Amino acid sequence: MKIVIVPSGFKECLDSEDVAAAMERGVKRFDPSIETVVIPMIDGGEGFVKTIIRLKGGTLVEKQVTGPVCKEINSYFGVYKEHGKRIAVIEMAAVAGLKLVPRAERNPLKTTTYGVGELITAALDYGVDRILIGCGDSGTSDGGAGMAQALGVQFLDKHQQPVHISGGEDLLKVDSLLTANVDRRLEDITIDVACNWQNVLCGERGVARVFGPQKGATPKQVDLLSSALEQYAGAIQQATGLDVRTLPGSGASGGLGAGLLAFTNATLHPRFEIIMDFINIDEEIATADIVFTAEGSLDFQTPNGKIPSEVARIAKMSHIPVIALTGTIGEGADLNYKAGIDAYSCIIQKPVSLELAMKNAPKWIEESTYSVLRKVAIGWRMTNKGGLKKVSS
Missing domain, CATH: 3.90.1510.10 (Glycerate kinase, domain 2)
Structure with missing residues (x-):
């Protein structure tokens, strides 16, 4: 099993490297044997x-x-x-x-x-x-x-x-x-x-x-x-x-x-x-079983050239499923299904202040990645595809 992690940063909170590291911890918590390829992305903004x-x-x-x-x-x-x-x-x-x-x-x-x-x-x-x-x-x-x-x-x-x-x-x-x-x-x-x-x-x-x-x-x-x-x-x-x-x-x-x-x-x-002149992600995505991406806010603007939609576009060339994690789900988020994102999930676990949400973001990204993989494992078993095994909490 190979999971490729290609997130953007969470604006004013975490840069893409921090987000990627938290997502990888969630994958390894689910199953340490899963091969992970981590490619923190930049879009011209912070980092x-x-x-x-x-x-x-x-x-x-x-x-x-x-x-x-x-x-x-x-x-x-x-x-x-x-x-x-x-x-x-x-x-x-x-x-x-x-x-x-x-x-x-x-x-x-x-x-x-x-x-x-x-x-x-x-x-x-x-x-x-x-x-x-x-x-x-x-x-x-x-x-x-x-x-x-x-x-x-x-x-x-x-x-x-x-x-x-x-x-x-x-x-x-x-x-x-x-x-x-x-x-x-x-x-x-x-x-x-x-x-x-x-x-x-x-x-x-x-x-x-x-x-x-x-x-x-x-x-x-x-x-x-x-x-x-x-x-x-x-x-x-x-x-x-x-x-x-x-x-x-x-x-x-x-x-x-x-x-x-x-x-x-x-x-x-x-x-x-132009960023692809510096960072090549196509080959890694093409050989993945699942691609994880992330963005601070997923909404109607995401399909307009933002990292999750561009990652999804590349993944769809090889028919690789894409899951996005986000800090907030905004207006028009469902448009991202048409952009190639197969599923998305918000990391926020309970009503909290913005300051507390930002403080807990690394932990919640890790836990959300772990939780999403448990759900994926159920679907995998239901379709008899195997590949993801349930692990103890």
């Missing part, structure tokens, strides 16, 4: 830099930058060499992630990506040839305007006065923009971005309406933010000729994708596609 740098044998470079609530924080980026090129890896979650926004201050109208631009500048100072940016787990919705300002873009109001961007609400003041002072070193390097390809900047499925509430926005603030991003997109189109409103990935990380497209000439990639 992106450290995982890539560990795989590539690179180094972390620490840097003090502006955090999402405009206070200085300690952040980092990674650097490694490959084929004679020096490559930097930046993770927006490590500089403007939701985890860095205190709960009492969660309002995407007032959070900035300025620090992302500072990290890009630091990477350029390091003399890199290519930058790989992971977009995920963001706490911002400023369309990447803060980042752009750090790189030299100037935003002006209708009176041609400078506008300082410290959050999404400031985009309502923007009437035009100037790019003459943008760091020219950006013209000589390649920037690739791992992002959610389904996210767009504007419209009814725009990033303000889909993700604004998750970042603390009220319905009124969502409407305001949506209007602000639309105005911002108009200013970008007027200055550059590029209409970023509905380009694939433009809404990634609160619209950071749009800012990267407009001001750094970056290339956006479906995150799983």
Whole structure:
């Protein structure tokens, strides 16, 4: 019996390595003889830099930058060499992630990506040839305007006065923009971005309406933010000729994708596609008996390129069953059946506070994995397939 474990992290709680370790403990608790293959996954969010740098044998470079609530924080980026090129890896979650926004201050109208631009500048100072940016787990919705300002873009109001961007609400003041002072070193390097390809900047499925509430926005603030991003997109189109409103990935990380497209000439990639250049899971999944995956919240957004659905897509090519564990089951979770996930289970065992749930997550993931395997064993025996044996508690 071979079980392949390919989870993502639980946002603001556990990284993918911690989740994978807990799931493996649950498998071994059920039956120590089961072969396990553990492949912690990254999707551009938390853990992106450290995982890539560990795989590539690179180094972390620490840097003090502006955090999402405009206070200085300690952040980092990674650097490694490959084929004679020096490559930097930046993770927006490590500089403007939701985890860095205190709960009492969660309002995407007032959070900035300025620090992302500072990290890009630091990477350029390091003399890199290519930058790989992971977009995920963001706490911002400023369309990447803060980042752009750090790189030299100037935003002006209708009176041609400078506008300082410290959050999404400031985009309502923007009437035009100037790019003459943008760091020219950006013209000589390649920037690739791992992002959610389904996210767009504007419209009814725009990033303000889909993700604004998750970042603390009220319905009124969502409407305001949506209007602000639309105005911002108009200013970008007027200055550059590029209409970023509905380009694939433009809404990634609160619209950071749009800012990267407009001001750094970056290339956006479906995150799983580019990450597979670094982590190969196809062969292991194809030879598994069961695949376990996991995500902090399983809902209608999961099939749109998130790790569990991408793992399921690969597994279905070889007709391998997929089971997902999750911290919460959200609206539209049943859509994941169509995405190839055969069953899912919530790890929460009883009504508890968020703080207690996060504290107990490793234990509950282990216990849920063990419990699910006991149920699978019943089905296996009922169909006379064997393979999983009951073990004592």
